[in-house]
Amino acid sequence: MASHALGGPRPGNRNVLLKIVILGDGGVGKSCLMNRYVNNQFNDNSFHTIGVEFLNKDVKINDETYTMQIWDTAGQERFKSLRTPFYRGTDICMLTFAVDDRTSFKNLTMWKNEFLHYANIKDASTFPFIVVASKADIGADKRVVTESEIKCWCEVNDNIPYIETSSKDAINVETAFALGVDSWKRLEEAFDKTNNYVADTVNLSRLAQRNSSKCCSN
Amino acid sequence: MNRFFITMPELKAIIVSNISPRLKRAARKANPFDKTEKSKELYHHDSFKRVQELDGGFFEKFGTLLREQAAEDTKEVHEDSKEKGEEETASEEETEETPPDQGDIISNALLNIEELYSEILFETLHIIGSDASIIEEQDTLFAYLQEAFKVDQERHTVMLEAAKEKEAPNILLNVEVVEGKELSPKDANVENTPDDVLCLEVWDFDPAETVREKMTKIGDVKGVKGLTKLMKEIAVTASTGKHDNEFIGTATVPLKSIPAAGQTLWCNLEKKSKVKRQGLVKVKVSFSSEKNSHVAAQEHRHLLRILLLHELEQNKTEAFEWKGEFCVPAATLVRQHLAQSGLGPTDDALAQWVEFATVHTSHPLSFHLFADLVRKLVQPINSGLLSDEEIKLFWDGAKKLLPSCFNSIKKLRKLIPGEKSTSLHLQSLLTILAELSKVQQTENLDLFPSSVYGWITSKDSPNDIRSALTDAITQSAVDWFQHVVDHNKPTDDSDEARLKHLIKVLQVVRTDLQRAIDFHDKLFGQIMLFPYSRTLYIIYDNKVSEMTEPVVTDLCMSLKPIKYNEYDEPIQNDSNDSTLLAIGTTLFELYLVLQRFAVLAKGLCPADLEGLHAQQFHTWYHRGVAQWLDIAVYKAMKRIAKAVDLDELQPVDANVQYSASPIDTLAIFNQIKVFWQQLAWPDVEGSYTFVAKIMDDVCINCVYYADIMSKKVDNMGETETVYEKKFEVTNEWCYAINNIDYVRLSIKSFMNDLGVDEIIKQLADFRSPNAAEHCRVTLQLLIDNAIDTVRNKILDLLEVVAVKMTPSISRFLVEGAELLNQENNSVDRLMQYLEESLCTLSSQLNPENFDRILSIIWTKLAQIMYNLVESSLEKRRPPSFFANLHEMLKILTGFFRPDNGAAPPSLGANSEVLAKIEQLLMLHGMDTWQLIQQCHLERLNEQQQLTAAPLGMLTVRMQFVHDLLRIEIMNARNIRPMDDNGSCDPYVKVHLVPEEKFTGITRPRTKTHKKTLFPLFDEIFSIQLSREQREMKDAMVHFLIKDQDFLGMSSDFVAEAYFPFSGIPATTMETRLDEMTQIHLKLSKPSRMDSPAIKALDHRQGEKLAKDFIKKQRSKAGSKASITNGNH
């Protein structure tokens, strides 16, 4: 199309904006995951996050460019009431635990519920969650959560997609986020399909809302 | 105390009537903007008021809190005076703690009352000292006595007579010479020459002894009996004295002038022979008697008691009022009794202490009195001057007094703070306690019997006055707190009422503390070294936290979240509105009150901060603040919607180019900021996170504003008649854009006002610079995001404007192109349309946005033009149409080109498109011959681009001699084989192009050379041209190498080459052709049939000329080549 070549000068881009929150117990490696993803860096002695941190990243997944707005939250209990206000308006939620920390795995349900409650989401089955099992690089001797357990949990929870990552060795980090986007897209399309028959305008307004209610980046 | 009770209600009434107008005024001032920087601007329009009416002044309530904080002190006092009133009603019900063993005062006294009465009568008959001068008033004294002792007349007469019978008492006069000065060098001695006169004789003793020592000795002379005897004694002393001593002088003191209580005075020394004064002596004189001191003391106590009871009864003295002043007769009687019984000041003090304390239990006396007494007694007791029995009496008195002391301290709150009487009262109380704690305690002293002191909790140091004081204060604070809580019961059991109740309690408590600090702390500290307000604070901290924390956390948890629909929009319903609003406001009112309470601790007990619960009050509010911010976003959205709705898109004043709604919007943000600032969140991690949240929220609201502002203008400027739909750029559009920009430009300073830098600095200190940096990045990113997003919104809107202009622009362009050279003003109309639109835009928008929209319009224009060309090509418009369009494009380019001749505004990627359009228009605007020539030129261009010569080379020499063109075709190399046998029979044909300009000219050709790929032609041709032809622009020589078929009937195209006239050297006649340089031309054939000129020609398939040319070119190119524009 000719009009494509005629794109005007733009200071910002017009990508699809996706708000992602990363949840999970303190110390499971959320901040490391975000840092590996956005800056391709790994810091061995990272500190506990205060409240929330926020980074943008533009990515191309399946030929579509997205601006990911990643909210990395503080997992420590004392930050609970400081992080929960940020859940609303989230598109994708990453539930994270570390494979060498059984408690963090056990807490997945708690995290999921906390998210659903504060993000005001009624139907968990239509929301794109991703389960990220972090620190997959650690030796088998230190690993305490087995793959089958994880899979079992995911199955019970509306088949949430699951991936094992290592921020340290840069394994599956991009994939994890891509998986999130995939899941989002799939659910979004399903949503559009079911609603197309009802009213076309609904979708439009929903999309408009989505793109307008959030910030976009350079 | 009683006075206080009586006057309080009146006082209260006065205060209340005084303050109510002020409170009303404060309420009226609830508009928050009268103090913001922008207030002037904001008052420019009424709409804001209407905006705030929307939600019942949600934000204003928080703004008001701040204001009230300033006026708070006055306010709290008011609340408290009200409080006082309630308290009083309550206190009436309070029962005084009943001190033990009271009531038998009189009966006790009755035991010896007659004895005592006759003793006093007797003393009155023999008044000594200065009181004797009022002897005429003896009858008054008798009358008084009779009344005080309640003795009937008959009995009185009998007893008086009996007293008169008795021999006069023996009274001793103690004389102590304290010091002398200006003495002549003689010693002093005492003599009493005339009756009733104390006579001091001063003698000079042995010079070895100092005058002072001697005088002290003399002062010791005691035991003078009666006034006459005294005289004799002194005479004896004088006669047995050392006669070698020299007499200095005499001083005389009339006995009648000596007060009964004794006296210290300076006397002049005189000598009969000398006129000159002999010096001064300081003498202390007092009476004493030979009475049994034990009996005397007991009598004295009884007397005091009887007189005091009478005094109080007579004068109807109020409780706590009597300060130790007897009426004159009573005072005389007391004095006489002391003097005639030989009782000293300590005896008197002890007697008063004991008796007054006893009376105090039934009729409270002034504490000031006791403070004085105890002060007099401490020293003698601690110096061992009192007998065990006396000490026991002293402690008994203390035990009677102390309950009342503690009671009064407990009731400190009922006194008017700051009044002199109050501080005197407290001072006396504390002095009593302080002095008492100095007194050595006796064994088995049960100072605080548990039957009386139920409230004493500390059992470790049973008789410690200080710890009893701590307990008393604690007890009273706890009771008082409970009282405050009970007497301000929530009006109903709603959350709102509960909160209001807490606020009230906290305010009253704070006032109490403030009072303690302002009025009482100093006295407690100075006199008792007791940290009064600190003690109170710690108690209140505990109580307040205990009471408030569960309520606040519960409420924060139960605050219903704003309900959102599936599109993330808040559901507009009542439950979202009312409950949250009210409770939210009160909840934060309570926050502010708690904050002020917590702050007090920093001054009062800096060392105890760790252990104080209320220091953590903000953590109770975590959830609440988050919730509030959520509510604020929702409220802000509603207000923004309303503000935009009311916005008439007229500039707020003549100097600006934005309207009211951005100001309203920023005012709303400002309210959020004020709320945040008011919170003064004490912990930095929370501050950081909440600020991040606020930034995110403000971003959402900015975007929301941009969206609805865009929506508002969306259908403006459009007019529709039956003939046309027209869009005009209006001022409203510009204001909408400016409004959004105004909001955008304010984001940064707004965000900075949230105190980001300070937070980051504190985080660096508190956690680590690294962590702080992470947070800084997050906040910076949020700001940048907000600004960028809104900028994108502006661009969207600018684009919308440009898009709306396109239909008109297209229509004018089409009309113009079709009718350009006829009577038609479409171009003018187009220019006028553009001019008007751009004028509006440039005068209303800021330069930056104007440039942007100019660039967008220009882009749109290019797009329109491009689409128009494309569609016109499809419609096979005639060349004149395109030529006209081309003309118009030139005009437009000129229009958009800035005056300085620079390139049109920020064309960027557009220049390419524009070049393409220009080329298309140029080509399609040409006639067919021109287009064919264009094809030749393209071929020349292609030829010049060749790097290798895959089809061989042709070598020629050429010259112009005037208008004569001479061509030598020399040879060709490596031409491509055409036959199956790999050979060729080539010849060269010379064409001149553009063909239609050279129609008369014969086209020369060489001979055919058989079976060679390297033919040597070596033929020369001369072509005579007209001057016009010779100078024709773009004219070229076109060499065609062809392959003659074996019959010589036809030929096939082999390759070709072009050479422009402009490259051929012009020479004189004399110059030979072989002097010219050889020209090696790369041979080629048409390879692409999609060149612009070919494509343009291809659009003219209906025209034979074009059709033939294309056919020829295609055959030259060979079977594979085709025109690839998809039309075939």
Ligand SMILES: Nc1nc2c(ncn2[C@@H]2O[C@H](COP(=O)(O)OP(=O)(O)OP(=O)(O)O)[C@@H](O)[C@H]2O)c(=O)[nH]1
């Ligand atoms: N071996 C290994 N260690 C990791 C990996 N990712 C993180 N860690 C370590 O785990 C620790 C905690 O990582 P963080 O990313 O700070 O944890 P977090 O989930 O952000 O913790 P909070 O901010 O408190 O919620 C750090 O010491 C990391 O070095 C990983 O992939 N492999």
Ligand SMILES: [Mg+2]
């Ligand atoms: Mg972290």
